[in-house]
Amino acid sequence: MQWSPPAGQTAVLAAAGVLLAGAAVLLDPLGRVLVGGAAVLLLALAARERLLRPRLAAGPAGVAVRRLGRTTELPWATLRVRVRDTRRLGLRSRLLELDTAAGPDDGRPRLEARPELARGERDGVLPEEDGVLVLLGRLDLGADPAEVARALGALRPR
Template identity: 40%
Template structure:
């Protein structure tokens, strides 16, 4: 059984709508400095929306291991190479959990936005899938 996690489609759609709105704002801006700043914000939001669109599903897991997708790559991590850890940090008075996949030569950190689910729940599913 393969399980997958990715950024929710509604969030990706909102990102593309924000990029389109910023592009229109760039065109109607009447000063060059404002046009430059809004144009840079447009590029950043469009990049983030493109990443969320192309890196779907962000994480896949089955009996053989994990697959983590990036912009143009797929990284396959066999179960024997990866440690699944749940990391809790406190920022701005709030606790935030991330899922850490620690392999031999890389560390992948996934947030709630990357997974579209609570990292603690995903960690539980991954531990249950691990042979």
């Protein structure tokens, strides 16, 4: 299964960027800078959405998250999927949280419990990766994060 921003959203961002770029030509110098900057921002967002398709993909081996520059593979064995609901200033936000870090309840040793890694870090040797945390919202997924979490739970091998 795959999730990515809707194609219509990307098209609207690109069209708005082109319209703002055209309008910037008709403005005074300060207006050109402000409206031109907004046009560049919208066109950059549209290009980012287009390049990161699909943003999230799930398969038998795990979940793949596309980022600028690379795709991060998160295996099912270490993956925790949660939905994070927050409320600030009267607005509710919902995020899909994909986490591979060792936690207190999963039996894997934490970095603090492994003095040889902490000592190696002082010697200039980097310790093994502590995990990956990815947060994706509705705009990144093109769907409600709670629905995506349910679908990932159904796809996860038992």
